[in-house]
Amino acid sequence: MALTRRFTWIALAVVAVVVVTTVIVLFAFGFIAPAPSSSSTPPAEPKTYLNLTIHYDSTTGIGNYTTPFISIVAHTLVVVTITNHDPTASPLFVPRDNHVLGTVGGNESLTGCQNATGSVTMLASNGISHTFTVLDPYYNISVPVPPAQSLEVPCVVTFELSMNYSELTSWGCVVNCDNGVMAAGDMWGELLIEA
Secondary structure, three states: OHHHHHHHHHHHHHHHHHHHHHHHHHHHOOOOOOOOOOOOOOOOOOEEEEEEEEEEEOOOOEEEEOOOEEEEEOOOEEEEEEEEOOOOOOOEOOHHHHEOEOOHHHOEEEEEEOOEEEEEOEOOOOOOOEEEEEEOOOOEEEEEEOOEOOOOOOEEEEEEEEOOOOEEEEEEOOEOOOOOOOOOOOOEEEEEEEO
16 A cells, blocks of 8 residues: 555656656747736836728718738837727627726727726726727727717727737727628728737
8 A cells, every 4th residue: 555655656756857857848949838918017118009990981881990010019108099980889709808908007098989998907898999909819808999979079098008018910890890790891901019
């Protein structure tokens, strides 16, 4: 019995050593990389500013982002401002998409929006017009954008990102807008995060 217990402990120790060694080797050769995300602590400098606009055509009922390709530099504080001219709300495919995810501080700042103002971490599920979303192995960012007060008074959304992994990925809107998610063809684009 004692011999069996001793053999079991030795076998467990050998397995632990093999697992730890495998993980170290995979990290060393780059097969496993830590998945960086937007951090809650912003870098001191430099800062970049990204301005996006959502236009709305009241005759067709279609909104679209005017900047399909975005390029930013990794390891910088990115101040994003979205000016939304679309006064309509759209249904969510995923209820959790009403939460602010992946921004510095986990919030967004709203000005001139329907039913929401100031710094918020989530919106009412029925109070979202569009989103700014990046979903890939390295980033989980989703920022809900409320409707504008009217065609003349846009909703302005501001938030900060700190993206620390260089890659070419995509971003887009994940609500059921324009008769189907991204149906207008202009609610998504490429995102280049440069080293």
